[in-house]
Amino acid sequence: MAGSGKFFVGGNWKCNGTKESISKLVSDLNSATLESDVDVVVSPPFVYIDQVKNSLTDRIDIAAQNCWIGKGGAFTGEISVEQLKDIGCKWVVLGHSERRHVIGEDDQFIGKKAAYALSQGVGVIACIGELLEEREAGKTFDVCFQQLKAYADAVSSWDNIVIAYEPVWAIGTGKVASPEQAQEVHAAVRNWLSKNVSAEVASKTRIIYGGSVNGGNSADLAKKEDIDGFLVGGASLKGPEFATIINSVT
Numbered sequence: 290m291a292g293s294g295k296f297f298v299g300g301n302w303k304c305n306g307t308k309e310s311i312s313k314l315v316s317d318l319n320s321a322t323l324e325s326d327v328d329v330v331v332s333p334p335f336v337y338i339d340q341v342k343n344s345l346t347d348r349i350d351i352a353a354q355n356c357w358i359g360k361g362g363a364f365t366g367e368i369s370v371e372q373l374k375d376i377g378c379k380w381v382v383l384g385h386s387e388r389r390h391v392i393g394e395d396d397q398f399i400g401k402k403a404a405y406a407l408s409q410g411v412g413v414i415a416c417i418g419e420l421l422e423e424r425e426a427g428k429t430f431d432v433c434f435q436q437l438k439a440y441a442d443a444v445s446s447w448d449n450i451v452i453a454y455e456p457v458w459a460i461g462t463g464k465v466a467s468p469e470q471a472q473e474v475h476a477a478v479r480n481w482l483s484k485n486v487s488a489e490v491a492s493k494t495r496i497i498y499g500g501s502v503n504g505g506n507s508a509d510l511a512k513k514e515d516i517d518g519f520l521v522g523g524a525s526l527k528g529p530e531f532a533t534i535i536n537s538v539t
């Protein structure tokens with residue numbers, strides 16, 4: 290398994306940054322003191338991965354924000370898992386709500402991407418999460434379990450998967466899920482894994498929360514039994530605050 294820490298915190302930089310701003314962010318991360326039992330990854334835009342990989346401390350791994358569904362070749366505009374490995378990526382974020390609801394990727398497409406990435410030895414941060422209208426309609430569990438099933442139907446091992454529960458209504462809105470709301474879904478996800486995969490997978494798979502996490506709310510979220518870390522967007526672009534979040538999970 291890529292990373293053996295009890296906890297996992299990812300920084301999803303999304304489509305943000307410049308060479309200059311990323312150089313400053315990397316410098317801040319390199320000078321941070323980070324808790325030892327937290328696996329930490331950052332996910333730069335593709336075009337900055339090489340810069341980050343060649344300047345960031347080895348304490349922090351690199352995740353890509355997406356990958357092609359199979360081996361490279363005549364797929365204009367795509368980036369293969371092999372190429373991401375070649376430049377030092379150990380992880381890839383898949384199934385992010387922005388890929389589902391903005392780009393239009395469906396569950397099966399995402400599941401196949403996850404299976405291929407894992408087959409090449411790259412870990413998968415497997416995102417799931419419901420829309421506000423789905424939550425308001427009482428469909429949160431149905432949606433998350435459907436997305437989980439698509440991963441489970443495609444992959445043959447869970448050793449290199451971290452599940453990220455990211456309620457879409459909390460992403461980028463400042464409306465963070467309450468610790469109780471997040472714990473309820475994390476516990477249901479873990480129970481689903483136990484019933485549909487195995488008790489061992491349910492026990493060892495890290496389930497992380499994403500959606501308006503910041504240095505002020507991460508500690509309360511991290512106290513919950515089934516919250517094993519975070520996938521942080523906006524706050525991960527600020528090195529000191531991202532370090533505060535990382536150090537709050539233990």
Ligand SMILES: O=C(COP(=O)(O)O)NO
Nearest residue numbers: 301460461500501522523
């Ligand atoms: O999309 C997110 C969360 O973003 P924010 O922290 O900005 O809500 N993580 O992948």
